[in-house]
Amino acid sequence: MELLLLLCVLGLTAALLAWPVWFKLETRAKRRKNPGYNPPNVMGILDELYQPSAHQASQIQEVQRVLPAPAPLPGDKDLERGRVTIDLAPSQNSGSAGR
DSSP states (O other), rough: OOOHHHHHHHHHHHHHHHHHHHHHHHHHHHHHHHTTTOOHHHHHHHHHHHHHHHHHHHHHHHHHHOOOOOOTTTOOOOHHTTTOOOOOOOOOTTTOOTO
């Protein structure tokens, strides 16, 4: 009985020590596939519980970051001529020196 308890404690300790390493490696692999990947964080859970509006704002920001550019509508003059023009608003950070 003591041996089984000792094995359980050792297994749990090993799992708790190995989890951060596994999480780091998994995050690195996901970022290689998708450079825009942001791993979930604990603050998101706390925001959801204690500041629902902040959590909702972060979800809206994530959706806006992932959305593609709007597709041209049928009947657009450029589309009928075989040319597609997509106008994007200038970025606020386009003039920053740190980029």
